[in-house]
Amino acid sequence: MDERIKDWIGQIKIFLLDMDGTIYIGDKPIGAMRDTLAAIRASGRKVVYCTNNSSRTAEEYVQKLKKIGLYEEADAIYTSSMATIGYLNRHYKDRRVYACATKEVCAQFAAGGVHLTEKDAQVCVLAYDTELTYAKIEKMNYFLAKGAVYIATHPDDVCPAPEVYKPDVGSFIQLFRRSCGREPDVICGKPFRVMGEAVAAYCGVSPEQIVMVGDRPHTDIRFGRNNGFHTLLVLSGETDEKKAKTLPETDIPDAILPSLNDIVGML
Ligand SMILES: [Mg+2]
Incomplete structure (x- = not known):
């Protein structure tokens, strides 16, 4: 068990x-995750699910989590498309925005x-568009080539799937780098600060009262570190014990546990 957690768990809200x-x-659900989440809530802390996946709305995630028994009314969901909406409203209020996104996520933006x-888009948003067509690619490319501001919801190359990553x-x-030579002007999601600042503001706490828990060091842990959160790496997903020992300096977590279930005795 990673005893370093005891140094800061008392601060966490x-x-x-x-x-x-x-x-x-x-x-x-991983192991007894329902009980683990219940224990976290019972300790007076709030559970906020945080995802880079901008192909679904928060409401769609609520439905998915309810179906597998992991969602309670007091919980919240925060997605990279929510962070992107906040960013657009702060920096590009009332500009004309083209969103390359699913129908549901476009409705969420509106x-x-x-x-x-x-x-005539002045700003383009590239989200995880699982309804992508050539017509959308062509339109996005046109606006970017004409100089529109370019915002991506998150940087992940692939989305985990059971057989082959998508x-x-x-x-x-x-x-778009190949077709028009553009790089995103801003990327909102993990590991970047746009989403970190947005989620801390949304939760109404200071960064050191948050612990980011995840299985991907280069997104989840780096995100926590970039934003001043505590960080907990769990070995229940993409990272095994061996890989956890050879992380670059930017991705080293405050603590490591086999899975989030192991935190129960330490709350
Ligand atoms: Mg993950």
């Missing part, structure tokens, strides 16, 4: 949880006050 590989794999357009926003970023 928010458990910011990555999902895949941290609380479930596919559709299966409901969040973003002025969506199909022509192409995610990072792969689409490569496509």
Whole structure:
């Protein structure tokens, strides 16, 4: 057991949880995760699920988590598309925005006050668009080539899937790099600060009262460190014990546990 947790667990008010590989794999909760989450809530702390996946809305995640018994009314979801909406409203209020995103996520942008357009876009948002078509790629490429501000929801190259990982926003970023020579001006999601500042403000706490728990060192742990959160790496997903011993300086967590379930006795 990693005793370093005891040095800071008393400060923690928010458990910011990555999902895949941290609380479930596919559709299966990891071990006794329902009991673990209940223990975290019972200790007076709030559970906030934090994901880079911008192909689903928070409400769609609530449904998924409810189905596998991991969601309670007091919990919250924070996605990279929510962080992107906040960023647009702060920096590009009332600009014409083209969103390369699913229909549901576009509706979420519109409901969040973003002025969506199909022509003369001043700002382009690249989200994880699982409904992507050539017409959308062509439109996005046109606006970028014309000089629109370029915002990506998150940088992940792939999205975990049971058999073969699926192409995610990072792969689409490569496509536009080749087609029009553009790089995103801003990337919102983990490991960057746009999402970190947004989620801390959303939770209404200071960074050191948050622990980011995740299985991917270069996104989850680096995200926590970039934003001044405490960090807990769990070995229930992408990272094994061997890999955890050879992490670059930027990705070293405050503590490591076999899984989040191991925190129960330390709350
Ligand atoms: Mg994960």
